[in-house]
Amino acid sequence: MIQKFSKIAILFSVLSMLLFQSCHKVEVFEDDPYGNFDALWTILDERYCFFEYKSLDWGQIRDKYRKKLTANMTSEELFDVCDAMLMELKDGHVNLSAAHNTSRYWEWLYGSPENYQERIVDEYYLDFDYRYTSGIKYKILPQNVGYMYYGSFSSTIGEGNLDQILAYLATSTGLIIDVRSNGGGSLSNVETLVSRFINEETRVGYISHKTGPGHQEFSELYPIKYTPSPRIRYQKPVVVLANRGTFSAANNFVSVMKALPNVVVMGDYTGGGSGLPFSSELPNGWSIRFSASPIYDADGRHTEFGVAPTEGFKMDMDLEQASEGIDTILERAISYIAGL
Amino acid sequence: MSRGKAILSILAGVVLLAPFTGWSRGPEPEPLRPAATAFTVEIGRQSALDTYLSPVRYGGLSLALGYERLRATSFAPGQWLTRHAVTGTFASMTNTSGNGSMLSGYLDYSFAMLRRWQVCKGLWLAGGGEASLTLGGLYNLRNSNNPGSAKAAVDLGVTAMASYHFRIKRLPVTLRYQGSLPVIGAFFSPEFGQSYYEMFYIGNRDGMVHLGAWHNRVDLRNYISVDLHLGTRALRLGYRQVMRTTHLYHIDTQVFTHAFVLGISGEIFRSVRPARRIVSVYH
Known part of the structure; x- marks a missing residue:
């Protein structure tokens, strides 16, 4: 009898381990200039809705601005790079909000x-x-x-x-x-x-x-x-x-x-x-609307x-x-x- | 009176009086089945990731109130028992940078029926099926048109329980573990970029309800408790772990709760008939 229950317990344990493994791995970005930039780029890459309509090559835009990053850049310098990248979208609904500033595209205005x-x-x-x-x-x-x-x-x-x-x-x-x-x-x-x-x-x-x-x-x-x-x-x-x-x-x-x-x-x-704008955020807490x-x-x-x-x-x-x-x-x- | 008539008279008397003297071989009296109930307060930590709202994991204080009721079934009371459990959980969380807040609330109800076996004196193992209902959601306080992520699910799954009743000196103690694993069910989820405005204001409700199984939804609940029987009531100390995960339409939800459990438990007797047999779910 005890052997029977032991087998059931082992089966249950193995099953539990498999289930834990089945949790889908979610990409985690580091809270550094590269990690925050990549998080911003990825959020928009996956969720922004006008790439096709505006004929934007988002991958090329990433390469253009990622070159401007340095590991030791200040938060404000990183914000400026991200802001410039977001301006490429020409979208008044895109705002990056940090403690010191909010990016906005108002050229049409x-x-x-x-x-x-x-x-x-x-x-x-x-x-x-x-x-x-x-x-x-x-x-x-x-x-x-x-x-x-x-x-x-x-x-x-x-x-x-x-x-x-x-x-x-x-x-x-x-x-x-x-x-x-x-x-x-x-x-x-x-x-x-x-x-x-x-x-x-x-x-x-x-x-x-x-x-x-x-x-x-x-x-x-x-x-x-x-x-x-x-x-x-x-x-x-x-x-x-x-x-x-x-x-x-x-x-x-x-x-x-x-x-x-x-x-x-x-x-x-x-x-x-x-x-219709959605919101998301970067590892450093900056909020992005898009x-x-x-x-x-x-x-x-x-x-x-x-x-x-x-x-x-x-x-x-x-x-x-x-x-x-x-x-x-x-x-x-x-x-x-x-x-x- | 002849000897034969005397014997017939005695037999007739025995047959007629048997129901009143307990000599009958009729059905065994129904045993008492006390309900083992517990009211608990749970405090711990919840961490939540819902990529519909944010790719950043939130964490914070979790509080819950729980009620549980176990009772032997009316049929085969020595072998089967039922369990009702209701838990309401609320958590207030922040992101790692501390400038974003998220609230979560869940109401869970489950009904389980378990077959139990006595392995040795005081040790019981049980296993069976469980039906559960979950309602709740996550709310991100700074999002615009995607502030919330509603959660609703109905499930059928398996559950297992082990309890060990023993004494520490003169103090009766019940150590119990139970685990629940939903296997199949249905749950609510928006599509990848679908807004609640589109679903509930405009009315595009197609495809909101999905078949849930381990390929897209895995929940797991573990619960360990120790009941220290102090007279008619017991002090319950325990630990509860709840894992809720979904992966559908490229939306990942992972909500983990670890909580310390404190409560009062005990068996409720609806009537007191000491002559009857008592079938407890504890021992």
């Missing part, structure tokens, strides 16, 4: 006209007298044109607040939704807002995700559908104002609204940023580099007139609605 000056709108169009709720400024302009400025999709839009806004603007002949310099935020706020401008279930885009570490390993496009809100919905013409500062969730909002009937997008190209899951427009196209205004409505703000308190983009939107 700095290389373009600003096309929005908050003070002009507040002083000359809203007369510093407007309603404000859920991060939205709103007013009916003298031409009976509704105006709402939403500066960040991080500001949660309450359904009750939105009811109040749309009820107030109901008598206007059309609505201007100004999302210029809106740097994004939560995609759930995009749906909350868009659902007030659709009357049937609408496919507003697609989402995909990486299924493996290869640069081409992606899932099939999965449709994103919005359903109309059962609450107050706006039925009149809408103009969406955008500039290069319209980024991320705001970029998504513009791409969705542009596909709707009765909506015109006016101003400049949006800033893009269509990859585009991980691409979101496409209703036609299945990338909007990573921005959404164009509706044809015929691309324009920049006239800075000479701006100096006199005139926002020419907003002026055109008012005229467009007033002239309908």
